[in-house]
Amino acid sequence: MLIKLLFILFTLGYSVQDKIELNHPNIILSGIENQFKISVLDSSIIPFNLLIEDKLYAIQKLERKINHTFSNTGLRKVYIEKIGIKTEIDGLNVIPGFLSILPPIIAILMALITRQVIPSLFLGIWVGAFTINGLFFKSIFSGFLNTFDVYIIEALVPLDGSSxxxxxxxxxxxxxxxxxxxxxxxxxxxxxxxxxxxxxxxxxxxxxxxxxxxxxxxxxxxxxxxxxxxxxxxxxxxxxxxxxxxxxxxxxxxxxxxxALISTWIGYEVGLINDSIAILGLENYSGYGIFLQS
Incomplete structure (x- = not known):
């Protein structure tokens, strides 16, 4: 029994982060339900509890999805708990939910005040990037850089190469x-x-x-x-x-x-229909023909 207990303590304290994968949304807002997926890579640590804020979730199988609504903001740590021992596995930055509407409000107000759309949109993106990066002083500068390299450049030229x-x-x-x-x-x-x-x-x-x-x-x-x-x-x-x-x-x-029978929008819609036809294996059907019959 003592050997088993020591083994559990060693497993939890030394390499537990390598045995559990916690998938969560990139942006976590308070007051809004967020879904987490827990994947256990080593069945020897099952069962255990996942502790988020003050709520325990029992993990008794290799994969489980849970929904959690954060009531507090800031850095929220996630623990696993087994035989009364807590081990930190992740830290999540929780943003106040009301801040999600702040970027568009600022962009609209600045556009009305300055009558300049592009600078107003840029400011709105900057505020959004600052919010996502954690509402820290350094996030002002990292958010400014991310506005260019993530939210503008990657939007214009996505990583998949589409234009x-x-x-x-x-x-x-x-x-x-x-x-x-x-x-x-x-x-x-x-x-x-x-x-x-x-x-x-x-x-x-x-x-x-x-x-x-x-x-x-x-x-x-x-x-x-x-x-x-x-x-x-x-x-x-x-x-x-x-x-x-x-x-x-x-x-x-x-x-x-x-x-309309011919337009750029119709070309896009027919392209989506053709993609679905290819997936379903309906080679005898035409995307444009299906559009006309719909």
């Missing part, structure tokens, strides 16, 4: 530049002058915006940039609020692109 986000940004920048050239050349004024003869009141002005949004269905980003900038002088002249114009443009951008 979807970068392509969208480049497409939007090129499209915005083209619209700027057309506007400077008087193209937007020409369109407004052409439709002003018919759109001579608020109702017809809003209808014109909706028609333009429906016609430019090839891409939702292009729709937003083209229709918004083209119709804006007309709606300003007819005293239609910018908020109402934004609502009309948004209502006729992605919704129309998603149901």
């Amino acid at each position: 979807g986000h970068a392509t969208i940004i480049m497409f939007s920048m090129m499209l915005g530049g083209m619209i700027g050239i057309i506007t400077k050349n008087g193209g937007a004024r020409g369109i407004v002058k052409l439709i002003t003869k018919w759109s001579n009141n608020s109702s017809r002005g809003q209808l014109s915006a909706a028609i333009f949004g429906t016609v430019f269905f090839i891409d939702d980003y292009a729709n937003t940039l083209i229709v918004g900038n083209t119709i804006k002088p007309l709606t300003d002249k007819l005293r239609i609020s910018r908020e109402k114009l934004a609502y009309i443009v948004d209502s006729t951008a992605a919704p129309i692109a998603c149901v």
